[in-house]
Amino acid sequence: MDATTMVLALALGNLALCATLFFFEQSGHAGRPAVPTWGWSRLYQGAGWLLLAIGAAGVVPEGLALPIAYVLVFAGVAWESGAAWERAGRLRWRRATLPALGLAVAAFLLCWLIDPIGLRAVAASLVLGGFYLSLAAALARGWAAASMLQRFLALATTVLAVVVGARGALVLLAPAGWGWMTSDILRQLHSGALYLLALVGGFGWLLLGREREQAELARLEVNDPLTDVPNRRGFFQALAPWMALARRPGQPTALVVFDLDQFKRINDGYGHPAGDVVLAHLINTCKRQLRDSDLLGRLVGVEFAILLPRTNLDDAAMVAERMRAAIEAERVKTERAMISLTASFGVTTIRPDDSTVTLLARADEALRVAKKAGRNRVEVAAAVLAPVEEE
Numbered sequence: 001m002d003a004t005t006m007v008l009a010l011a012l013g014n015l016a017l018c019a020t021l022f023f024f025e026q027s028g029h030a031g032r033p034a035v036p037t038w039g040w041s042r043l044y045q046g047a048g049w050l051l052l053a054i055g056a057a058g059v060v061p062e063g064l065a066l067p068i069a070y071v072l073v074f075a076g077v078a079w080e081s082g083a084a085w086e087r088a089g090r091l092r093w094r095r096a097t098l099p100a101l102g103l104a105v106a107a108f109l110l111c112w113l114i115d116p117i118g119l120r121a122v123a124a125s126l127v128l129g130g131f132y133l134s135l136a137a138a139l140a141r142g143w144a145a146a147s148m149l150q151r152f153l154a155l156a157t158t159v160l161a162v163v164v165g166a167r168g169a170l171v172l173l174a175p176a177g178w179g180w181m182t183s184d185i186l187r188q189l190h191s192g193a194l195y196l197l198a199l200v201g202g203f204g205w206l207l208l209g210r211e212r213e214q215a216e217l218a219r220l221e222v223n224d225p226l227t228d229v230p231n232r233r234g235f236f237q238a239l240a241p242w243m244a245l246a247r248r249p250g251q252p253t254a255l256v257v258f259d260l261d262q263f264k265r266i267n268d269g270y271g272h273p274a275g276d277v278v279l280a281h282l283i284n285t286c287k288r289q290l291r292d293s294d295l296l297g298r299l300v301g302v303e304f305a306i307l308l309p310r311t312n313l314d315d316a317a318m319v320a321e322r323m324r325a326a327i328e329a330e331r332v333k334t335e336r337a338m339i340s341l342t343a344s345f346g347v348t349t350i351r352p353d354d355s356t357v358t359l360l361a362r363a364d365e366a367l368r369v370a371k372k373a374g375r376n377r378v379e380v381a382a383a384v385l386a387p388v389e390e391e
């Protein structure tokens with residue numbers, strides 16, 4: 001394939017990917033701000049390569065087309081790399097992309113002015129290789145926790161970026177080629193690598209977005225978004241092994257349930273959004289009273305449960321009392337007022353013959369007693385409760 005055909009293939013490949021990303025977003029699947037970013041990056045690169053092909057065909061003076069084309073391609077790759085750093089949570093590196101692009105463009109233009117063929121090719125390859133390596137580094141961040149897809153993308157981008165940069169290095173160090181690796185073979189490898197980078201970047205990003213979306217859905221299935229603690233399903237999932245453990249002799253495990261008192265008044269008086277603020281704030285207050293090994297979950301409405309491993313009834317009652325006092329002492333600032341609140345608690349421990357239904361029913365019964373006795377108090381479940389009908 002001659003050089004112009006390759007450049008044209010790069011242009012069309014990037015533009016086709018740009019259109020794919022655009023229509024993917026239009027069909028409402030994306031919902032992720034970085035998809036347009038990747039689309040824009042493909043558009044810049046596609047336009048740059050197209051301009052380069054047009055310049056080489058003599059449609060536009062090459063002296064004009066070439067610098068603009070390379071600036072567009074560099075901007076596209078820099079944008080892609082910056083977006084990858086943003087995705088990795090490193091905004092500092094994302095911000096560094098713009099000055100790096102400025103420097104790269106300046107260095108490239110200087111090389112082009114000195115030697116419009118050899119040195120220009122060196123500069124272009126090194127700049128592109130450098131930006132793609134930066135993209136690979138962003139993808140490789142958090143390697144241990146990364147998915148197989150992300151690791152593959154990081155590795156593939158690294159290898160392809162090295163191939164792209166190697167052309168520049170070889171032209172610089174051995175202009176006549178190196179053994180069988182003639183500069184023509186290297187140029188073809190270079191173009192092939194750029195083509196693969198466009199494919200890997202475009203589709204890889206779509207797949208990464210989908211992967212992230214699925215992970216978020218899975219998280220929301222077991223997590224309450226307002227308070228960021230496990231929801232009923234998540235809490236019961238976490239409770240299951242402790243129920244099994246309680247059937248064996250050993251250290252006790254306690255369960256505390258609590259319900260905020262007269263929360264309806266907060267909603268009615270200050271509005272639901274203020275109620276949400278109070279709720280999220282109080283749950284943070286509660287978390288501060290607990291150990292890392294304790295598990296807090298939201299059962300329903302404003303009723304929560306806490307699993308306290310290796311904790312007997314007296315200690316669990318003490319923890320509940322500490323939380324009750326902390327909630328009572330807290331005043332939550334909302335837009336309209338400082339709001340204070342109390343909560344009622346029911347405490348019990350898991351018994352060998354318990355099911356989740358009997359366990360929850362016993363804790364709930366203690367909570368009901370606390371509410372009935374005037375709220376803002378802790379009640380421990382009776383030693384023996386009348387048998388509870390299982391659902």
Ligand SMILES: Nc1nc2c(ncn2[C@@H]2O[C@H](COP(=O)(O)OP(=O)(O)OP(=O)(O)O)[C@@H](O)[C@H]2O)c(=O)[nH]1
Pocket residue numbers: 226259260261262263264265267271272273274275276279300301302371375
């Ligand atoms: N703002 C807000 N309110 C909620 C949320 N979930 C449940 N609620 C409200 O919390 C209130 C809970 O009311 P109840 O538990 O029945 O009763 P209460 O007013 O707290 O009174 P007692 O429990 O008897 O002390 C209801 O008004 C629910 O609408 C939430 O996520 N945000």
